[in-house]
Amino acid sequence: MPAIAAEDATVVLDGTTLLAPTTFAVMPGELWCLTGSNGSGKTTLLRAFLGSRRLTDGAVRVQGETVDPARPRHRRLIASLVEPVPVARDMTLREQVTLVAASWYGNTTTTAEHAEEVIGQLGLSALGERFPSQLSSGQLQLFSLALTLVRPAGAVLLDEPERHLDTDRVDLVTTLLTERAEQGTSFLIATHETALVDACDGVTELG
Numbered sequence: 356m357p358a359i360a361a362e363d364a365t366v367v368l369d370g371t372t373l374l375a376p377t378t379f380a381v382m383p384g385e386l387w388c389l390t391g392s393n394g395s396g397k398t399t400l401l402r403a404f405l406g407s408r409r410l411t412d413g414a415v416r417v418q419g420e421t422v423d424p425a426r427p428r429h430r431r432l433i434a435s436l437v438e439p440v441p442v443a444r445d446m447t448l449r450e451q452v453t454l455v456a457a458s459w460y461g462n463t464t465t466t467a468e469h470a471e472e473v474i475g476q477l478g479l480s481a482l483g484e485r486f487p488s489q490l491s492s493g494q495l496q497l498f499s500l501a502l503t504l505v506r507p508a509g510a511v512l513l514d515e516p517e518r519h520l521d522t523d524r525v526d527l528v529t530t531l532l533t534e535r536a537e538q539g540t541s542f543l544i545a546t547h548e549t550a551l552v553d554a555c556d557g558v559t560e561l562g
């Protein structure tokens with residue numbers, strides 16, 4: 356069964372097509388990219404998977420089911436960085452990543468080690484004691500990715516994870532996502548970044 360699938364997924368609003376009929380299937384452990392010009396419907400499609408944008412035709416499914424964010428099982432299944440992740444102004448980067456990890460895995464030493472590992476994988480170890488206001492735009496993006504990737508998920512939806520990142524950081528993120536995919540996580544990634552597209556198992560071009 357595909358982990359993430361769209362069947363003729365379509366969004367039309369007041370006679371304007373936001374998303375033309377789109378079909379694809381992402382198998383478990385695959386990294387899948389959505390490409391296309393500005394306004395071609397990538398974010399609209401990701402929002403449809405999260406239940407925040409209603410389709411006018413077709414269907415989108417995660418592990419064979421329409422996503423209902425109110426269901427705890429679906430919340431555990433899907434992690435996303437599509438809308439901005441809320442951050443606390445008065446907690447350090449390390450405290451926040453560890454808190455999110457602890458909310459899913461429990462407050463244990465192993466959880467703290469897992470959080471530290473993700474912080475390290477995203478090149479943020481030296482910034483662990485910083486507050487969000489003390490981070491650059493690219494560092495904030497890496498922090499948002501850490502908050503997204505530190506929690507359990509069978510499917511991860513990302514909207515332009517390359518935002519604000521330099522070439523080395525794009526490579527870092529691409530390596531991490533590829534490793535996670537090899538461990539079984541499925542990814543659907545809207546992107547304009549060639550390096551990410553090159554690493555993908557499949558690409559759907561919108562528009």
Ligand SMILES: Nc1ncnc2c1ncn2[C@@H]1O[C@H](COP(=O)(O)OP(=O)(O)OP(=O)(O)O)[C@@H](O)[C@H]1O
Pocket residue numbers: 368372373374391392393394395396397398399400545
């Ligand atoms: N609330 C809305 N009302 C009307 N049209 C909208 C609304 N939100 C988005 N759109 C339109 O829907 C289309 C798809 O937008 P979407 O954000 O999905 O594109 P995208 O492929 O993610 O673009 P980008 O590469 O610029 O991020 C665009 O033409 C946009 O103008």
